[in-house]
Amino acid sequence: MSDSIILRTAVRLLAPLLGLLSLMFLLRGHNEPGGGFIGGLLAAGAVALLQLAEGCGAARRLLRVDPRTVLAAGLVTAVASALAGLAVGRSLLTGLWWDRPIPGIGKVSTVLLFDVGVYLVVVGAVLLIVLELAAEREGPC
Amino acid sequence: MLWLVLAPFAAAAVAPWLAARLKGRAGWLLALLPLVLFVRLMAFMPLEPGEAVSESLPWVPGLGVELAFRLDGLAAVFALLVTGIGALVVVYAGGYLGGDPRLGRFFAALLAFQGAMLGVVLADDLVTLFVFWELTSVTSYLLIGFDHEREGGRSAALKALLVTGAGGLALLAGLLLMTVAAGPLGVESLRLSDLAAVDLRGHALYPAILVLVLLGAASKSAQVPFHFWLPEAMAAPTPVSAYLHSATMVKAGVYLLARLHPQLGGTPSWQLVVGGLGAATMVVAAAMALGQRDLKRILAYSTVAVLGILTMLLGVGTTLAVKTAVVFLVAHALYKAALFMVAGNVDHETGTRDVTVLSGLRRALPWTAAAGLLAALSQAGAPPMFGFIGKELLYKAKLDLESGGWLVPVVVAANVVLVATALLVAVRPFWGPPRDTPRPPHEAPPSMLLGPLLLGVLGAVVGLFPGPFERALGSAAVSAVAGRTVAMDLELWHGVNLDALAVMALSLLTLGAGTAVYLGARRWLAPAARAVKLAGRAGPARGFEVLVDRLPGAAASLTALVPITRLRSAVLTALVVTVVLVGPPLLQAVGGADLGPRPESHDLVLAAVGLLAALLAVVVRSRLTAVAALGVTGLAVALLFALYSAPDLAMTQIAVETLSVILLVLVFVALPPVVRRSRGLTRVRDAVVALAVGGVMAAAVLATAVVRLEPEVARHYLEASVPAAFGRNVVNVILVDFRALDTLGEITVVAVAGLGVAALLAAGRSASRGDEGDR
Numbered sequence: 042m043s044d045s046i047i048l049r050t051a052v053r054l055l056a057p058l059l060g061l062l063s064l065m066f067l068l069r070g071h072n073e074p075g076g077g078f079i080g081g082l083l084a085a086g087a088v089a090l091l092q093l094a095e096g097c098g099a100a101r102r103l104l105r106v107d108p109r110t111v112l113a114a115g116l117v118t119a120v121a122s123a124l125a126g127l128a129v130g131r132s133l134l135t136g137l138w139w140d141r142p143i144p145g146i147g148k149v150s151t152v153l154l155f156d157v158g159v160y161l162v163v164v165g166a167v168l169l170i171v172l173e174l175a176a177e178r179e180g181p182c
Numbered sequence: 183m184l185w186l187v188l189a190p191f192a193a194a195a196v197a198p199w200l201a202a203r204l205k206g207r208a209g210w211l212l213a214l215l216p217l218v219l220f221v222r223l224m225a226f227m228p229l230e231p232g233e234a235v236s237e238s239l240p241w242v243p244g245l246g247v248e249l250a251f252r253l254d255g256l257a258a259v260f261a262l263l264v265t266g267i268g269a270l271v272v273v274y275a276g277g278y279l280g281g282d283p284r285l286g287r288f289f290a291a292l293l294a295f296q297g298a299m300l301g302v303v304l305a306d307d308l309v310t311l312f313v314f315w316e317l318t319s320v321t322s323y324l325l326i327g328f329d330h331e332r333e334g335g336r337s338a339a340l341k342a343l344l345v346t347g348a349g350g351l352a353l354l355a356g357l358l359l360m361t362v363a364a365g366p367l368g369v370e371s372l373r374l375s376d377l378a379a380v381d382l383r384g385h386a387l388y389p390a391i392l393v394l395v396l397l398g399a400a401s402k403s404a405q406v407p408f409h410f411w412l413p414e415a416m417a418a419p420t421p422v423s424a425y426l427h428s429a430t431m432v433k434a435g436v437y438l439l440a441r442l443h444p445q446l447g448g449t450p451s452w453q454l455v456v457g458g459l460g461a462a463t464m465v466v467a468a469a470m471a472l473g474q475r476d477l478k479r480i481l482a483y484s485t486v487a488v489l490g491i492l493t494m495l496l497g498v499g500t501t502l503a504v505k506t507a508v509v510f511l512v513a514h515a516l517y518k519a520a521l522f523m524v525a526g527n528v529d530h531e532t533g534t535r536d537v538t539v540l541s542g543l544r545r546a547l548p549w550t551a552a553a554g555l556l557a558a559l560s561q562a563g564a565p566p567m568f569g570f571i572g573k574e575l576l577y578k579a580k581l582d583l584e585s586g587g588w589l590v591p592v593v594v595a596a597n598v599v600l601v602a603t604a605l606l607v608a609v610r611p612f613w614g615p616p617r618d619t620p621r622p623p624h625e626a627p628p629s630m631l632l633g634p635l636l637l638g639v640l641g642a643v644v645g646l647f648p649g650p651f652e653r654a655l656g657s658a659a660v661s662a663v664a665g666r667t668v669a670m671d672l673e674l675w676h677g678v679n680l681d682a683l684a685v686m687a688l689s690l691l692t693l694g695a696g697t698a699v700y701l702g703a704r705r706w707l708a709p710a711a712r713a714v715k716l717a718g719r720a721g722p723a724r725g726f727e728v729l730v731d732r733l734p735g736a737a738a739s740l741t742a743l744v745p746i747t748r749l750r751s752a753v754l755t756a757l758v759v760t761v762v763l764v765g766p767p768l769l770q771a772v773g774g775a776d777l778g779p780r781p782e783s784h785d786l787v788l789a790a791v792g793l794l795a796a797l798l799a800v801v802v803r804s805r806l807t808a809v810a811a812l813g814v815t816g817l818a819v820a821l822l823f824a825l826y827s828a829p830d831l832a833m834t835q836i837a838v839e840t841l842s843v844i845l846l847v848l849v850f851v852a853l854p855p856v857v858r859r860s861r862g863l864t865r866v867r868d869a870v871v872a873l874a875v876g877g878v879m880a881a882a883v884l885a886t887a888v889v890r891l892e893p894e895v896a897r898h899y900l901e902a903s904v905p906a907a908f909g910r911n912v913v914n915v916i917l918v919d920f921r922a923l924d925t926l927g928e929i930t931v932v933a934v935a936g937l938g939v940a941a942l943l944a945a946g947r948s949a950s951r952g953d954e955g956d957r
Contacts, residue, residue: 066833071909074829076917082837089844109940112933119926134922136907148908155925156918162929166936167841173943174848 045094052094056103059087067160068147077156081163088164089171097175100168108172112165119158122151183237183251186219186261187304187314190297197293198286205285209276209629212289216269216296223262227654229255231661231668236306236375246372252306255658259508260303260430260437262655263515267429268296270633274523275421277629278530288328292425295321299430303437308357308372315353315402318434319346322426326418338417341726345411349401353438356394360445363387374441378665383449392446395438396455403435403489406463410723413470413482420526423478424633428485428518433511436492440507444665447499457497463490465592468599473714475707477525477535477607481518484561484603487596488514495579496663502582504663505670506575508656513560513568513641520557520637521608524550527630528611533620537606538707542616546623549631554608556638560645561604563597564693568645571672573597573692577685594692601696606703648672754871761874768881772888785822792818805850813843830913 063083070076092100104111126135138150193215200208226235238250253261275292279285298321301314320343327339361372364380371377382388399405404412415427426432439447439456446452464487471483488510495507527550528543529535544551556567563573576597580590625631644651649672656670699706718724744755781789795814802808816839823832860868899912899920909915917925 070911070914071918072911074833074911076830076911076914078917079830079833079837082834082841086837086840086844089841093844093847109937112936116930116933119929123922123926134919134926136919138908150908152907152909152918152922155922156914159918159925159929162933166932169936169940170943171841171845171848173940174845177943177947178848178852 049094052090056087056091059083059090063087063160067156068153070156071152077159078163081160082167084160085164085167085171088168092171092175097172097179100172100175104168108165108169110165111161112169115158115161115163115165117158118161119155122154122158125151125154183235183253183304184239184249186222187251187297187301189215189219190293190300194290194293194297197289201286201289206276206280206629208285208289209273212276212293213269213272215293216265216272219300220262220265220269223253223258223265226253226258229253229258229655229658231255231658233658234375238306241307241310246370247309248307248372249310250307250373251304251310252375253304254662255655255660256437256440256508256662257303258655259512259659260433261300263512264296264299264303264430267425267515267519267633267637270523270636271421271425271519273629274424274526274633275419277627278421278526279419280627284328288325288419291321291324291328292421295325295426295431299434302434306373306375308361308374311374312350312354312357315398315434316347316350318431319343319350319402322346322415322422322431325422325426326415328419328422329417332417335417338411338414342411342415344730345401345408345726349398349408352394352401353398356391356398359387359391359394363391378444380445382445388446388449389451392452392455395442395446396459399435399438400459400493401435402438403432403493404463404486405435405459405490405493406466407722409463409467409486410721410726412486413474413479414723416476416478416482420478420522420529423482424519424522424526427482428522429515432485432489433492433515436489436496436507436511439493439496440504440663443496443499443504443663447496447665453497453499455497457494457499460490460492460494460497461589461592463487464494464596465490468596470714470717471599471603472706473710473712475536475538475711477528477537477540477611478522480537480603480607481521481525484600485514485518487600488518491576491593491596495576498579498583500579500582501660501664501668502575502579505660505668506572506579508659508663508670509568509575509672510572512644512651513572516637516641516644517557517560517567517569520553520634520641521561521604523630523634523637524554524557524608527626527634530630531621531626532623537610539617539619540611541614542612543623544612545616547612547625549635550626551612553631553634553638554612556642557634558604558608560638560641561608562601562693562696563689566642566645568641568648570689571645571648574685574689577688578681581681581684590688594688594695597692598695598699601693602699602703605697605700610700610703757871757875761871761878765874765878765881768878768885772881772884785825788818788822788825805853806847809843809846809850812846813839816842830911 063080065080066075066083067077067080068075070080088100088104091103123134125137127133129137131137134155136150136152138148138152140148142148193212197208197212200211204211232254234252234254236250236252238248241247241249272289272292275288276285279288282288295318298314298317302311302318305311305314323339323343326342327335329335330339360377360382363382363385364371364377367380367385382391385391401408412427412432416423418427447456467483467486467490471480471487474480474483492507492511492514495503495510525535527547528540531547531550532540532543534540560567560569563569576593577590580593583589648656652670652672656672657668660668660670792815795811795818799808799811799815802811816835820832820835820839823829823835899916902920903909903912903915907915907919909919
């Protein structure tokens with residue numbers, strides 16, 4: 042846990058904003074600047090900042106699940122979206138689009154699902170390393 | 183036919199669930215599947231010579247690879263053995279491993295193996311064949327290593343995997359060469375049935391194809407000098423030995439030779455190499471079989487001897503020899519699976535497999551004794567068993583040969599050993615006075631009697647009435663191997679003529695000599711065991727062990743050539759090599775390039791900020807300041823990206839910079855305070871290397887601006903992005919749609935890297951904690 046009140050206060054304000062921003066980047070990435078990779082890095086950055094300010098226990102509580110689970114979920118999501126094409130008789134990784142837009146998200150597709158997978162893998166991998174490194178310093182958390 | 187091959191894999195998936203609920207009784211239920219497949223296959227009978235049922239499904243159409251299956255006589259013989267004996271083995275395993283908590287895993291591997299084996303014998307496509315071929319190696323590795331907590335089980339499994347796996351690679355090369363050779367001859371196909379139309383025997387690549395295919399077949403079918411893995415594999419539970427190591431997998435090599443016989447066989451080199459290999463294997467294995475005391479090892483060596491006989495017959499390749507090979511193969515599968523199950527019953531119910539200890543078990547295990555007697559008579563080639571017909575044909579085939587007359591005494595000697603070992607395994611433990619065993623003997627449960635009894639009786643029935651077998655598929659199988667229509671004509675009694683009398687005389691001689699050898703067992707068994715043990719020290723098995731033992735040492739001394747003991751020097755070596763190799767060509771490419779318009783003033787400001795921060799990072803004494811300065815350099819670059827309208831790059835750069843700063847801080851706070859370790863010339867050298875690396879990176883960036891790589895690709899992506907992928911952010915569309923397969927690979931690498939770092943950190947922690955504990 043950091044001694045700096047400035048850092049802790051700033052993170053308390055910044056972390057939720059960064060989280061929201063990362064989701065926004067993920068969802069709009071197909072048309073505007075953004076995407077799963079950047080979104081994932083931002084989300085991981087938010088949790089990493091929280092870890093610096095409040096300790097890795099707080100970071101784990103915010104994450105709720107082990108970073109490994111996030112990582113695995115991401116890979117499974119990406120592979121599932123890749124297989125969706127096969128399931129309808131097209132080739133692997135064919136993008137399938139649902140024609141009815143969902144409010145707030147826009148058009149949904151397996152491509153977006155794939156990007157969600159990328160997002161989760163990035164979040165999982167970065168946080169796995171960050172939290173292990175933090176455990177190196179602070180002891181198991 | 184596809185479902186025939188895939189069904190066992192599906193059953194393998196549910197097997198653990200069933201076994202957890204029903205324990206050993208799950209065997210009866212799971213055996214229904216191979217039984218259904220067996221019945222389905224029987225419905226294809228009778229197969230006329232030359233008749234075949236095919237089915238195919240596109241797999242990788244771009245490469246012409248199909249899931250192509252074809253059932254002809256040869257495939258049918260093997261498929262029926264695989265499913266029929268498979269059903270009995272599954273039932274048997276339920277009894278043998280009844281209470282074992284790992285039963286589910288065992289059933290899963292066994293059924294998966296069954297699917298793989300069916301795939302091998304039914305495959306018509308070369309790639310399909312190879313994939314299933316390798317699957318049999320993998321599943322058999324799991325089965326041999328079932329007792330993975332014992333060192334013996336693990337090493338035997340690894341040995342089998344390495345030998346058959348290496349052979350599999352040779353086979354792949356051989357199969358590919360076949361297509362390479364056939365292509366210019368007008369057959370652009372991966373199908374075996376299409377390749378059959380091409381005569382490859384005169385082709386320049388023929389010797390290479392022959393050697394490579396033979397390596398694959400010989401390693402799988404345990405031919406000399408690869409024979410050693412099979413007796414080692416007896417570490418597997420007995421149901422595995424009964425299935426894989428007698429009836430099915432080890433015959434895959436024989437199957438392959440039979441399958442390719444029409445395309446490759448019949449040349450003098452084939453006869454010499456394949457026939458010679460089989461003969462050598464037969465002799466070596468027969469000799470080794472006499473020096474064993476373990477029931478299963480005796481059976482293993484006699485199996486190797488029979489595999490040698492089969493290979494030899496295929497090498498000879500006359501019609502009579504091919505006919506004999508088919509009969510011998512079926513007869514052997516029936517009696518050897520039964521004998522293994524008998525040995526398993528004895529082991530299971532008495533606690534030992536040592537023939538010198540076992541005696542007089544016929545009262546305690548009457549049914550097992552009966553099954554053993556039936557199977558032993560068939561192996562010994564006594565009338566009226568199916569094995570008798572096989573041996574008669576074998577002698578006839580040898581006497582028929584004009585130039586192979588010298589082989590007759592050798593073949594007779596090998597068969598004498600088969601007779602003696604049959605009696606040793608299946609008669610000696612049951613007769614004579616009863617003796618004490620580690621466990622009080624009692625009869626095995628019905629699940630463990632069904633298999634050996636049924637197979638033993640079947641050997642007698644087919645021997646007495648070979649007609650239905652011959653008509654249903656025997657002739658078709660022989661025709662498939664011979665490559666032309668041949669009738670089988672099996673008889674138990676050959677009438678009275680000179681040939682038949684000579685064969686009959688040899689048969690009687692074999693039986694008599696074999697019995698005599700068996701009766702003298704008490705005298706020769708111990709010295710023979712010593713001799714075989716002695717010979718084993720110089721055999722190929724020893725060579726293999728030395729090779730595997732020395733390999734890590736050799737690798738270590740090879741890596742010792744490159745100094746990687748210190749991270750700094752390793753990084754220095756890598757960087758200097760990169761600069762030397764990549765620098766000159768890059769400079770040449772960039773030299774005199776148009777660097778574009780003059781930079782704007784705000785660009786210059788940002789560049790200056792980046793440069794200053796970089797200088798600061800070098801000079802400053804505090805690590806935290808250095809990391810922060812590096813972050814500033816990165817942010818300056820990110821802003822430059824933003825100014826040149828690459829917002830995605832800029833955002834990624836910012837996020838990456840932020841995270842690197844966090845990671846570096848986490849790492850650096852754990853390090854001791856900075857001490858100036860290097861001085862003088864070392865620092866000058868480091869500065870020169872650093873500047874050179876920076877220069878090369880700058881040149882690389884410039885080169886991307888100068889060298890236009892395929893402008894059409896970029897234009898295509900820009901144009902297709904909205905209409906084809908419904909996205910205006912081309913960078914993202916490329917990542918998640920156009921090149922999504924690359925991204926899938928990349929995120930897998932990211933995942934593995936993350937797991938690797940975490941594992942290393944955790945391992946380092948537990949190691950240092952262990953050190954503290956020691957202190």
